[in-house]
Amino acid sequence: MTGSVTFTPSETDYVGAIRANFVFAMRRRRTLRPIAITALVFAAIGAGVGLTDGSPAWAAVYAFAGLLYGAVLFGLIYLTSYLLLPRRAGRLFRQQRSIQQSFEYRWSDAGLEWSSAQGAGRFPWSDLHGWRETKPAMLIYMNDTLFQFLPRHAFTHEAADDLRATMERAGLPIY
Template sequence: MTGSVTFTPSETDYVDAIRANFLLAMRRRRTLRPIVIIALVFAAIGAGLGLIDHSSPAWTAVYALGGLAYGAVLFALIYLISYLMLPRRAGRLFRQQRSIQQSFEYRWSDAGLEWSSVQGNGRFPWNDLHGWHETKPAMLIYMNDTLFQFLPQRVFTPEAADDLRATLERAGLPIY
């Protein structure tokens, strides 16, 4: 079935989509792997300090756990600050890019996803897309790991949202 939605993205729509993408990225293995590795390096540094200090094995383990906790807290703070600053940065980017402040029409069918605006138009066959994810604020359709189109949930009728989901599933586009 062919479906469509027409909308003009608001700054709130854009910020919500960027925030949803950020939260999804934080749960991906490729994001978590470096965090675990760095935390283990901090644990090794803590254990090394315990060994250099000629501490008992129990205290060496305490040093290692302290290093692990330090690494975990450090990364948690970095990501928390990034998350808290995200609305300000995303809002500024939205205001700078006039081309995304226009009215868009998105159409989908078994052939792919099409969009048009006063700036231009485009078509993505489903097999050229990387994946999709439905969040509370928006439907995110990914071209690659970081680049995505967003369709705010507020613009969908229940039937249109169901149709897009069914089309994405029929096309075999993975949930990202």
């Protein structure tokens, strides 16, 4: 089945899609692994400092303090990035005039097509990396970080179901 949506992205749409992608990216194993390793390094440093006192009990206390320090540090970095993201994304949206115009997205079993006043493109489903449905937008990934976003408000219930079913039929993984 073929379907389509037409929309003009707003700054709110863009910021919502960028924020949804950020939250998703921070939950991926690829992001969590370095955070866990860094927290464990802080714990090891804390244990080493505690062992200089000669007491295993103090080593455990310092290790826990190091682990807590690492977790709090990354939490603050994550929170700061999350809070600053709307400002950054909004500025990028205002700078890029090519995404401030009307887009039409069409899909079929062959793939996803888009067109605007600036141009057009086609992505066979096999060339796409995956997709994710979020509250603000449907995100369709070309790779781990590059994605097309289709705002949820642009879809009728039937169109959203059709796109979802088409991607599932094509074997495009939920990312």
